Amino acid sequence: MNPELRRALDRGLRRVPGMDSATRLLAARLETVRALLARRLDENPLPVPDAVTPSEIPSVAELGPGDRVLAELDQDGFAFAIHPADVAFFNRRSEKMPRLRYRLHIVLHRGYVCVRKRFIGQPRNAPLDAHIFALLGLFFYNEAAALLRLRDLPNVPRIRGIQLTTRTLFLDYVRGRTLQHLVAERGEKVLDIDLAPLGQLFDPDRDRREIEAFAQGGGDAYRGRIEEIVRAMNARGVAPLDVKLGNVLVGEKTGALYWVDFERAALEGTPRYRERLTEHHDLVNRWFGLSLPGDGGA
């Protein structure tokens, strides 16, 4: 769209409640559908270096690499295998905390080991308009469009499949730990499984504790690499607003970092991108002690 026309439309539409979200939904949906029509998913780029391959999955020796569910991811991002032969490969803790929102699985999908993210659950305690936009697929299309923009980056799991009818995304499964898991392993109580029984799941103090624990436990070692990933994402017009330790994975094979979770990412070309980019940079600064220029680092 012509940039001037877009700005004029933005100004006019912003006065109508919910219009920003509606415009974002439409833009993300158009971008996703266009990419599918252009057969972008058929390009099959190589998986990221830490992606798991089917031959690494123990049960594949017995059952083959055909499409099936391999494991379930729980609320804290821990995997629980379906086949007994895969338990030692996937399971890192014994107790599973069911996910509060939609289900996440690790699956075999057309010869790739993928995370399957189905956008069917609703955000709890969310305002009515968030429910409505979730129902309309805002978060699904937003994440799909963001992952398509980031498909050439080595530090974002590559998108492998998009099913519009079931609102399902498939992306490379990266075996590893999140930065939040690393903090928890040092004894800090930051996982949902520890905090839910104490009623501290939505306690704002939890973020502060996580941030401090990360900084004290050698956060410096990650800062430069996080900055590089943030700049690369911003250069492609993506500004994640879900910034937290649980959304950065450390790959087990190479130690490389991977950014996940783009449901709420701001996409360049949608309403109030500049404002939301600044919000993203403020969050990156708060969580990782990084100060990025207001120009998006491009």
Ligand SMILES: Nc1ncnc2c1ncn2[C@@H]1O[C@H](COP(=O)(O)OP(=O)(O)O)[C@@H](O)[C@H]1O
């Ligand atoms: N591609 C992936 N490879 C490995 N683990 C993943 C991947 N995507 C997500 N996860 C795990 O699942 C968790 C939840 O996924 P995420 O996309 O962040 O969903 P949510 O919106 O529920 O936070 C992550 O914190 C991470 O532990």
Ligand SMILES: [Mg+2]
């Ligand atoms: Mg997340």
